[in-house]
Amino acid sequence: MSIGVDLIKGQAIQTKGDTGGLNRLSVMTDSRERIKNGLFVPLIGEHFNGHRYLRQAIENGAAASLWMEREPLPTDIPADFPLFLVGDTLEALQSIAKSYLRQCRPKVIAITGSNGKTTTKDMVYSILHQAFRTFKTQGNLNNHIGMPLTILSMPEDTEVLVLEMGMNHFGELTFLSQLAKPDIAIITNIGESHIEFLGSREGIAKAKLEITNGLRRGGTLIVDGDEPLLSNVHTKAFRIVSCGYSENSDWKITDVKERVDGYRFSLNHGENVFTVPALGRHNVKNAVFSLAAARTLDMDHQLIREGLNHLTLTRMRFEKVAGLNGALLINDCYNASPTSMKASLETLKALNGFEKRVAVLGDMYELGSNEEQLHRSVAEVLTSPLTHVITIGEKGAWIAGPLRENGKYGTLSVRSFLTKEDALPYLKTLLDDRTVMLFKASRLLQLESLIEVLSVSPMSPKLPSD
Structure with a gap:
């Protein structure tokens, strides 16, 4: 991440020497990141203070650092290492970005x-x-x-x-x-x-x-x-x-x-x-x-x-993955809401060439006081040609609730599990070359960990085009 030092607004603190000719810098907020000629921006959060890790940042390539005025000045850094004193390091980062945007x-x-x-x-x-x-x-x-x-x-x-x-x-x-x-x-x-x-x-x-x-x-x-x-x-x-x-x-x-x-x-x-x-x-x-x-x-x-x-999509957005026994796995695990889950299910139902269409659905979060009803609303699209619905988690179980209560299973097989580990053995039994299996839930569940076990390769299979 390149940026000119002249964009930094704040007072430069140096004990010896000068900026060493630092005319281009890279920006880092994680002291563990290895970077060449980097400007370290130590942020303060609820449970961390980046100022405590300046030494590690220097070891990993920081050539200068912003420094919040109220923080004690470090004594264990090189004498010629430049610090730029600012009122708030996050605000300074944002100000630098704004200036760089105006410049470019x-x-x-x-x-x-x-x-x-x-x-x-x-x-x-x-x-x-x-x-x-x-x-x-x-x-x-x-x-x-x-x-x-x-x-x-x-x-x-x-x-x-x-x-x-x-x-x-x-x-x-x-x-x-x-x-x-x-x-x-x-x-x-x-x-x-x-x-x-x-x-x-x-x-x-x-x-x-x-x-x-x-x-x-x-x-x-x-x-x-x-x-x-x-x-x-x-x-x-x-x-x-x-x-x-x-x-x-x-x-x-x-x-x-x-x-x-x-x-x-x-x-x-x-x-x-x-x-x-x-x-x-x-x-x-x-x-x-x-x-x-x-x-x-x-x-x-x-x-x-x-x-x-020539489109290339970010991973875990309806990503096609080769599964065990010739199955096709759909990694749509990045996040979920009732709207996006219904859309993914409709897409699953529209896929041709599969006898088993399996939906693996989990908890959705940040839905407020109406979260149970919003989970239950997904059941309205749990219809043929879906063949299997597997829910994971306490909230995920609400998704299948209306099916159980109304006895509207039809030919649909419905199973609920509390954890991913509980569901895994059953999911393995469903995989063959006639199976497409969709995974969809909120990010917190990290359903992609199931795909890692059920896939033969991280590479997506190439499907024929018409």
Whole structure:
């Protein structure tokens, strides 16, 4: 992560020597990270204080460090090691990132949403880097610490910066948006994630719309045209573009045709046909969000097609993995809400060529006081051609509750287990070359640990295309 020392605002503290010619630095917040010529930013959290680990940071490549004024100055560091005294190291990190962004001046695309923001980020990047020097959020660095680190890691010649913005409380997106000053903002959808903190879907919509608080005047807001909670946004400060299946959408999705490895679709019944190599009908809309962003930057349709065709998605988002005995495992373990779980189940049901369609579903968190009913709502899509439903965890058991109470098993086999370890022996018995098995739950459950045991290789099998 490269940054010039001249962007650091604070008083330099040196006992001997000078900065040693430190004209370019890398930024590190983890003292265990090995890095060359690094600026160490010691953060303070509820249970840690990074200032205690300066010596380790130096051993791992730190060439300078920010230092909070109220912290005692260290005595066991090299005499010529520079410290930059600041009031708050996190605020200094954010200020440096803001200054670096102003210096580089890329177009900024900010993406948020209850579901699909990481996939949309990957799609936007895949398309835009066909025409621009593009950089995107790495991993899940999408909060008040991660986003500044993302900004500072972009090359100086970046033309388009794609930032994923996460949140779970009011005010967080306002801060991130005002720091990044996006030219284009995308809200993928309004689900139930973080409803525990935001009170209702209306509260979630209000919090997501905070992304416009830093949107540049004359910029573009791209929204889900099928979401009523986003249909009443009216302003002259920026342009609003809606994407969806509804008649009122600016980019109306039409003529969707399923392929073995994704979907083919048109827009507004036009002649421009696109394909997206990603399972899940919801990914068609994610692709259209990305397409709308690209068209805002005047990209032509052929480059957009090429970008979509070369799409690489972040792991654990409907990732295909080769399972034991020829089975296909679907790793959708990154996170879950009722909305995203239902969408994944519908995709599982639509997969052709399998006699056994197995859904392994677990606890979902941050759903608030209505969490049991929200878990139970998933049962409405637990229908044929699913053959097996396995739930894991106390909350996960609620998912299958309505099936048991109504006796509506039909040909569906339903089993519930308290832990992953309890479920594993049964899951092994279901694996053969006629089986596709989906794993979906909140991040805390880490269901991917089951996939590690049930897979033959971390590599995804290549499926034929039509």
